Amino acid sequence: MLLDIDNAYIQYGPSVMAVQGASLQVAEGELVSLIGQNGAGKSTLLKAVMGVVPLHSGAITFDGSPTDARSFSTVRQRISYVPEDRGIFTKLTVGENLRLGGVTRRDKKALAADIERELERFPVLRKYWGKTAGLLSGGEQQQLAIARALLLRPRLLLLDEPTLGLAPIIVDLIFDVVVRLREEGMTILLVEQNAVRALEVSDRTYVVQAPGRVLGCGSAAELGKLPAVVDYLGFSPSDVRGNSHVR
Amino acid sequence: MSVDFLVAMVGLGALYALLTIGVALLFGILGLMNFAYGEIIMAAAFAMYLFQHSPWPVAVAMALVFAVVVALLSERLAFFRLRDADPVTLMIASFAVSLAVQSVARMTVLPRAQGVSPKSFLTRHLDLLGASVSVRELLTLALCGGALAAVALLLGRTGLGIQLRAAAENFQMAKCLGVRANLVIPCAFVVVGVLAAISSIVLVWRQGSVSADMGLQPMLIGVVGAVVGGMSNLRGAALGGFLLGAATTLLETVLPANLIAFRDSFLFTTVILVLIVRPQGLLSGAKVRVS
Incomplete structure (x- = not known):
């Protein structure tokens, strides 16, 4: 696996646990999405990969080595990050x-x-x-x-809510770019509020529930078979026309 | 307006702009309201006093060296370990550095104010467009104007300058892109040291004396100018400092003799009025679209 997040716990302040035991993997060349409600801990996971927020426990490795932005390993490892506020x-x-x-x-x-x-x-x-x-x-x-x-x-591109608050025509443009990058072989981890669009373009999707617990993972069809996921999302992912670009 | 008045006004404006950039640069990058800035100025002034009998280029060079060394030492010994601290902690630390350096200077080399004999060329006057202009005012304008141009060139045209400005705006994002804290922070302190040294040279030329607490007033001018212009905007900070200097000269000229003593009251009342209208500063927040 290119990116491996193993049993990550992330804490804000002395008492707020934003992520509890999240584990996820991204293979080279994959487009993986994280979907879930606001405050589920999706963006926090991306920040933890970049070292912007520290891990309370657990491990994050990229190509077998730990990531830590303070020692510039994320830059050396060529992990690029587009934060929610665009930065x-x-x-x-x-x-x-x-x-x-x-x-x-x-x-x-x-x-x-x-x-x-x-x-x-x-x-x-x-x-x-x-x-x-x-x-x-x-x-x-x-x-x-x-x-x-x-x-x-980048060997890994982290995109945090890239279409948040944008006009529909720009949303289409951004998703077109994401799909094209995926077709060029780039590995992408995408956090997205628009669950349907994320399911459409992704190879695999993680459904995340607060506080940072993975409810399920897989393609749209696979997620549709998980009652907890269908119940949480309020629709069946298998109804989404998905993964059409995947070779 | 006469030429000598214009030269004095623009010169003092440029000097104050240098002071404010020194304050705003570190505030932008570290969130550090550096009250020890005055002691960097004092260190340079002490070098001017120590080497006053040497050729003036030596004294100027040593002022630069002293200021940069004190700036870098304060970064390494005090602020390095506090990089991720909150602004209040940083501010208290800068107070501590300020008082410590000032006390050491008072106990050792500057127990009382010391005179620095003015260079003879500074007391001369030149005829310029029919007006008699002081060489000291012309040199203030040339030195501070040149330093401002150099800072503008550094920040606007060089890779390091772009990194410094990016770090001043959003250090976290800059680090994510690969801007190195261990490069830009010491570089910022070096720039601050150089600016403080140039300001100090001009102040010693104008005041003719050096004392342990001489940095207090220029540091306050730097802070007030930066607040007026906008702490988060280097151009705004420079503008705030320039306006403060220009207004000071203007008030000295237009106020009747019996009101000159209240110059600072008029000046800071204007500052308060400006901040009531634009609490974020003159340029801060301007030309940025919230989207």
């Missing part, structure tokens, strides 16, 4: 934000080519290259956040 530097220009995506890279020519590739993927970023990123719309900022994350040439 855009609003006072920097679009171009400066993109340059920061490759801040650790020494191959400057290849980086320039990668920036060019992302500008082709997200043409709006070329249009606003010199513009302050804080002036972009929410959808444009999300495209910038994803483009910046891709400049690390």
Whole structure:
């Protein structure tokens, strides 16, 4: 497994246990989603992978090695993270934000080519290259956040609610990009409120219930056979037209 | 407005802008309201006093060295272990550093104020566009203006500058992208040390003396200017400092002689009014879309 979260417990403050014993795995080349209600602990799990919040107990390994953002292992391991609030530097220009995506890279020519590739993927970023990123719309900022994350040439891309609060046309665009990245072979762990869209595009989906307990895991069809999951989601995942892109 | 007034106003504005950038840079990156900033200024001033009989480039160079060393030592000995501490803890720590450095200076090398003999060229005047302009004011403008331009170049055009600005806005995200805390934080302290040294050189030229508590007033000016301009915005902070300096010069000129003693009352009343209208500062929050 590329990413292995084993029996993770994550605590906020002295008494709030946000995640209790979550275990999940992501294989190389997979698109895996985490779905569940607000406060289920999905985003906390991504933060724990990045080392933004510490583990109380349990283990997170990437390709067999522990992840720890404080020692920059996540950057060295090429794990890219797009947080829920997008993490855009609003006072920097679009171009400066993109340059920061490759801040650790020494191959400057290849980086320039990668920036060019992302500008082709997200043409709006070329249009606003010199513009302050804080002036972009929410959808444009999300495209910038994803483009910046891709400049690390990630082995694992963590996307936290990338379509939250966006217009339907931008939601379609973001999901199209996610599917295309998956087809290019990128490994993606996606946290998504839109359970139907997540089930449609994912190879496997974890259904997470507060506080960070995995209710079930599998394809949409497999999850549809789990009564607890159907009861929790309020619909049967097997009704979702899923995984059409999977080879 | 005469040329000499303009030079004095813009020069003092540039000096105050330097002071505010020094405060705002560390606040942005570490959440640190660095009350020890005044002691970095004092360290540079002490170097000016110590090397006052050496050629002036040596004194200036040593002021830079002293300020940068004190800035880096404060980072390594006090703030390094508190990087993840809350802002109040950091602020108390900076008070402690400030008082400790000031007390050590008072007990050892600066028990009382010491005079620094002014360089002869500073007392001269030049004819500029028909006005007699003090060389000291021109040098204040040139040095502080040059330093501001250099800071603008560093922050705006270099990779390190982009990392510093990103860290000042969202250090957590910057770290996730690979910006190294162990690089940007010491670099920020070096920049702060250099800015403090340049400010200190100008202050010693203007005041002609050095004392253990001489950093208090410039540190307060830096804090007030940064609050006026917007603590989370380096450009705003610089603007706040500049306006504070320009307003100080303006008040000195327009106030009648019997009201000059109340200059700071007028100045800080204006500051309070500005903060009532824009509590977030002049530029903070401007040109950023909430989405």
